[in-house]
Amino acid sequence: MKRIVLVCLILLCGASLLWGAGGTKKRKPLPHEFGSVLISNYSRQAGLAPVQFDHWVHRKNYTCRVCHVDVGFGMTANSTKIRAVDNAKGYFCGTCHNGTATFGSTRIFASCATSYTREDYQRCVKCHALEKDPAREEAFYHFLERMPRETFGNGINWEKAEEDGLLKLVDNLDGVSFKKASMKVEGDFALKGKVEGMPEIIFSHAKHTVWNGCELCHPEIFMGIKKGSTKYSMIELFDGKYCGVCHDKVAFPQTDCKRCHSKQAQG
Amino acid sequence: MSKLTLKANPAVVAVLLLVLLWPAAARSEEAWLAVFEQTCSKTSEAMTLSVAELNALIEKCGELQKIIETQDESTRKVYLKRLQMCRNLYAYMLEHKKGGQASK
Numbered sequence: 001m002k003r004i005v006l007v008c009l010i011l012l013c014g015a016s017l018l019w020g021a022g023g024t025k026k027r028k029p030l031p032h033e034f035g036s037v038l039i040s041n042y043s044r045q046a047g048l049a050p051v052q053f054d055h056w057v058h059r060k061n062y063t064c065r066v067c068h069v070d071v072g073f074g075m076t077a078n079s080t081k082i083r084a085v086d087n088a089k090g091y092f093c094g095t096c097h098n099g100t101a102t103f104g105s106t107r108i109f110a111s112c113a114t115s116y117t118r119e120d121y122q123r124c125v126k127c128h129a130l131e132k133d134p135a136r137e138e139a140f141y142h143f144l145e146r147m148p149r150e151t152f153g154n155g156i157n158w159e160k161a162e163e164d165g166l167l168k169l170v171d172n173l174d175g176v177s178f179k180k181a182s183m184k185v186e187g188d189f190a191l192k193g194k195v196e197g198m199p200e201i202i203f204s205h206a207k208h209t210v211w212n213g214c215e216l217c218h219p220e221i222f223m224g225i226k227k228g229s230t231k232y233s234m235i236e237l238f239d240g241k242y243c244g245v246c247h248d249k250v251a252f253p254q255t256d257c258k259r260c261h262s263k264q265a266q267g
Numbered sequence: 268m269s270k271l272t273l274k275a276n277p278a279v280v281a282v283l284l285l286v287l288l289w290p291a292a293a294r295s296e297e298a299w300l301a302v303f304e305q306t307c308s309k310t311s312e313a314m315t316l317s318v319a320e321l322n323a324l325i326e327k328c329g330e331l332q333k334i335i336e337t338q339d340e341s342t343r344k345v346y347l348k349r350l351q352m353c354r355n356l357y358a359y360m361l362e363h364k365k366g367g368q369a370s371k
Contacts, residue, residue: 069349069352070349071345072344072345072346072348072349074348080344081344083341085341086341086344086345089339089341089342091341091342091344091345092345178304178307178308179308180308180309180310180311180312181309181311181312182311183311183312184312184314184315186314213310213311214310214311214313214314214356215310215352215353215355215356216352218355218356218359219355219356219358219359220352220355223359225359225362225363225366226366
């Protein structure tokens with residue numbers, strides 16, 4: 001046990017050094033900020049502030065697959081290059097934020113228009129927020145109260161929340177998603193850690209495919225065909241590769257060692 | 268002798284007019300979207316598809332790409348990305364299957 005704690009400490013120090021080497025001192029995001037993305041491709045050109053996108057707001061209602069496969073959002077900030085005209089045509093944010101779509105009984109507010117009036121501007125600043133909105137922060141903590149807790153990230157155990165029926169994620173958007181056959185899920189497998197004494201990683205295909213499908217991860221993130229052919233290192237993972245594409249950014253952080261290195265030693 | 272009279276039902280006339288006047292472009296758009304759905308809706312069962320089926324789907328993706336490239340910028344951006352994801356998965360599975368066959 002002491003050895004595991006020591007390894008975790010070394011990894012944490014390593015990660016801190018890596019961040020330091022990058023020349024940017026990263027502040028640990030607060031629970032309500034975790035997973036937030038600043039989208040700023042064309043906003044300033046249009047005289048608006050960048051979009052403050054809260055992942056948690058969307059994650060509580062939809063699977064990752066719906067947005068990142070069916071709607072077509074990229075997996076890294078600003079890679080999609082969303083334009084107001086795309087939204088106005090009913091793509092990207094405009095797929096749901098079109099003023100007519102609903103979630104449950106709530107109508108989803110419309111997103112961008114290619115031109116806007118002073119009255120419309122109030123709607124624009126819902127996403128193109130100049131300043132932090134205390135109401136958004138408050139909404140998060142209100143939501144958090146009902147969720148199973150987790151130490152890291154935004155403090156929510158999303159997996160358990162879904163298991164407990166607290167969240168019922170939408171995995172199909174009418175007119176956008178396809179009707180698909182039920183998936184034959186690959187079994188879990190173990191990956192041996194490089195550091196002696198560190199428990200093996202148990203990778204669950206089932207846990208990942210339920211939210212992501214297949215094409216979100218293969219082959220773009222995980223291209224290895226044969227099991228064991230790709231050698232992963234924690235440095236690469238902390239650098240945003242492989243598991244690091246989601247974990248640290250929106251899924252639980254990789255500093256939560258035990259979530260992955262979970263195989264109990266045979267005694 | 269009875270006289271055959273045709274009474275024009277306004278609803279039928281409206282449907283007929285709609286079909287006749289519906290722009291060909293809109294119909295062809297529907298057509299490629301249907302092919303797109305047919306082609307990319309098999310990603311969840313990609314593991315169970317045969318080499319021949321995967322090859323056929325990849326070929327279909329190639330044909331679709333040419334059509335999508337002629338669409339407006341927004342449509343192109345969304346559907347080329349979606350197509351790339353599904354095509355790449357089929358290619359990945361194909362490589363996996365071919366690898367499996369070679370090692371047998």
